[in-house]
Amino acid sequence: xxxxxxxGIGAWYRRHRWWADPVGMAILAVVMAGLGFRGIWGPFSVLxxxxxxxxxxxxxxxxxxxxxxxxxxxxxxxxxxSALFVVDLLTVGGIGTLVVLLDVLWTAAFLAGERGRRAxxxxxxxxxxVLFVAAWLFTDVSFAVAFLIGVQFGAIFxxxxxxxxxxxxxxxxxxxxxQRAEHAAIVAExxxxxxxxxxxxxxxxxxxxxxxxxxxxxxxxxxxxLSTEADxxxxxxxxxxxxxxxxxxxxxxxxxxxxxxxxxxxxxxPPRWGDIDGIVHEAERAGxxxxxxxxxxxxxxxxxxxxxxxxxxxxxxxxxRHAGGAHVEIVVDRDDHDVRVIVRSRGxxxxxxxxxAGDGWGLQMLEERVVxxxxxxxxxxxxxxxxxxxxxxxxxxx
Numbered sequence: 001x002x003x004x005x006x007x008g009i010g011a012w013y014r015r016h017r018w019w020a021d022p023v024g025m026a027i028l029a030v031v032m033a034g035l036g037f038r039g040i041w042g043p044f045s046v047l048x049x050x051x052x053x054x055x056x057x058x059x060x061x062x063x064x065x066x067x068x069x070x071x072x073x074x075x076x077x078x079x080x081x082s083a084l085f086v087v088d089l090l091t092v093g094g095i096g097t098l099v100v101l102l103d104v105l106w107t108a109a110f111l112a113g114e115r116g117r118r119a120x121x122x123x124x125x126x127x128x129x130v131l132f133v134a135a136w137l138f139t140d141v142s143f144a145v146a147f148l149i150g151v152q153f154g155a156i157f158x159x160x161x162x163x164x165x166x167x168x169x170x171x172x173x174x175x176x177x178x179q180r181a182e183h184a185a186i187v188a189e190x191x192x193x194x195x196x197x198x199x200x201x202x203x204x205x206x207x208x209x210x211x212x213x214x215x216x217x218x219x220x221x222x223x224x225x226l227s228t229e230a231d232x233x234x235x236x237x238x239x240x241x242x243x244x245x246x247x248x249x250x251x252x253x254x255x256x257x258x259x260x261x262x263x264x265x266x267x268x269x270p271p272r273w274g275d276i277d278g279i280v281h282e283a284e285r286a287g288x289x290x291x292x293x294x295x296x297x298x299x300x301x302x303x304x305x306x307x308x309x310x311x312x313x314x315x316x317x318x319x320x321r322h323a324g325g326a327h328v329e330i331v332v333d334r335d336d337h338d339v340r341v342i343v344r345s346r347g348x349x350x351x352x353x354x355x356x357a358g359d360g361w362g363l364q365m366l367e368e369r370v371v372x373x374x375x376x377x378x379x380x381x382x383x384x385x386x387x388x389x390x391x392x393x394x395x396x397x398x
Contacts, residue, residue, distance in 0.1 A: 021103060022067040029060035029096030041093040043139040043149070051092055059088045060096025067100055074108040075116070102160045109164035117165060124161055128154040218245045241285055271309035273297065279313050280330070286320045288328050288348075295333040303373050304392045308332055308341045310369065311377075314362045315343035315388040323348030326385065338375070338391050346385040366390070 013020060038053035039045065063084045070077045081097065081104045088097040109120055132150030136143055222242055280290050297305065312330055319328050326348025332341045363379050366388075370377040375392035 018071065019068060022064045022100075025067065025096070025099050025103065026061055026064040028099060029057060029064065029094070032095045033057055033060075037095050039093040040095060040098075041089045043135055043141050043145075044089050045093055046090050047092075053092070053094065056088065056092045056094025056096055059084045059092070060094060060100065063097050063100040067104055070104050070107045071111065074104070074111050078104050078108045102157070105157060106160050106164040109161050110168045120161060124154070124157055127157075215245070215249055218242045218249070237285075271306050271313065273305060273309065275309055276312060279309075279316055283316045283320060283328065287325045288316070288319055288323075289326070290316075291327070291329045293329075293331045293333075297332065297334060297339065300334070300339060300394065304339050304394060307369055307373055307375070307390065307392050308339060311341050311366055311388060311390045312343060314366055315379075318362065318386070318388075319343075319345045319348065323386065325349065334394070337395075338393055340391050341389070343388045344382065344385060345387075348385075363388070 033053045033056050036053050038056060039050070063081045066077050066080050066084075078101075081101050085097040085101045088094055105120075109117060112120060128150050131153050132146055135141055135149045136146035139146070141149070218241075222238065276292070276294065280292055283290050297308075300308075312332070316328065316330075319326055323345045326345040328343065328345045330341075330343050332339070334340065367377040367379075370390050370392060373392050375390060377390045379388045380386070
């Protein structure tokens with residue numbers, strides 16, 4: 001049944017109703033004339049003698065022809081058909097023009113905007129009142145009959161108007177829900193894309209912070225061992241450092257793969273103050289000369305603490321890559337409002353393992369972290385070296 005309605009006669013009718021409706025009304029007018037329907041508005045007729053019901057077609061058929069343009073010019077067609085109905089009302093009194101007027105009124109009310117519907121409602125009310133007054137004052141019917149005629153006219157055309165407005169508002173409500181659904185789908189897709197972007201950025205940070213540093217340390221220590229004369233003790237130290245960095249990288253990768261496959265666990269342990277000594281130790285094993293000065297920061301919040309450790313780790317890693325053997329000064333202090341970290345390097349040469357210039361991701365991500373905490377981050381060359389500096393408020397803005 002559903003397929004027949006949407007794919008059979010129902011679909012054909014919806015495609016061709018612009019001419020099928022007027023043709024159907026014309027056939028109805030012919031049938032009504034053949035059955036002898038006339039004089040339904042007898043009290044208003046100005047004719048002195050009865051006429052053939054076929055005369056009703058003189059008005060009904062032109063009205064059906066006008067109905068072909070009811071969707072292109074609804075108000076114009078409504079005015080013309082209303083004029084034909086008035087003429088029919090005063091003469092033959094057939095039913096054809098009444099049917100066409102109801103159809104055209106429905107279309108006009110359906111297509112009209114808010115102002116157009118208000119105008120149609122006022123016209124309907126005025127027409128009902130005029131018809132009642134005309135029946136009462138200019139015909140031989142009683143007041144009660146004239147009132148009944150007015151009520152009938154208002155009920156017939158008022159119901160037609162109400163039906164059209166109700167259907168139009170239902171269509172508008174359905175369209176509104178469709179637009180809201182589309183908007184919700186767009187928002188959901190945007191949120192999904194944003195979530196994917198954030199996940200990718202998180203993975204990039206973890207790979208850079210945890211894995212890339214270990215892999216680069218392996219390359220640098222191996223390159224340093226290969227560039228010097230063979231020495232059993234130094235070579236074994238270099239191999240030990242490469243092994244340690246490889247195990248650290250392997251553990252970080254296993255943790256990341258576990259999170260990606262099962263969705264549980266943490267990608268990496270957040271950096272803490274205790275990691276500073278390990279960072280300095282690894283830097284010294286890589287050939288840097290490090291001076292460390294750290295104030296008492298035990299009551300610092302988690303956000304600033306992690307940001308400071310990340311700045312130190314990234315800055316020292318860059319010194320290992322780009323300024324091997326440099327003298328590095330690390331200063332972390334605080335006042336009542338901010339914690340400040342400075343990492344400055346002097347001298348040193350770039351490792352041969354760094355085969356191309358960095359893309360700046362590490363410093364860029366550091367800046368993003370610091371700015372997100374409401375701080376200020378700077379990095380750039382200074383006399384005889386490079387400086388990385390971050391200032392993070394103790395009371396982090398969220």
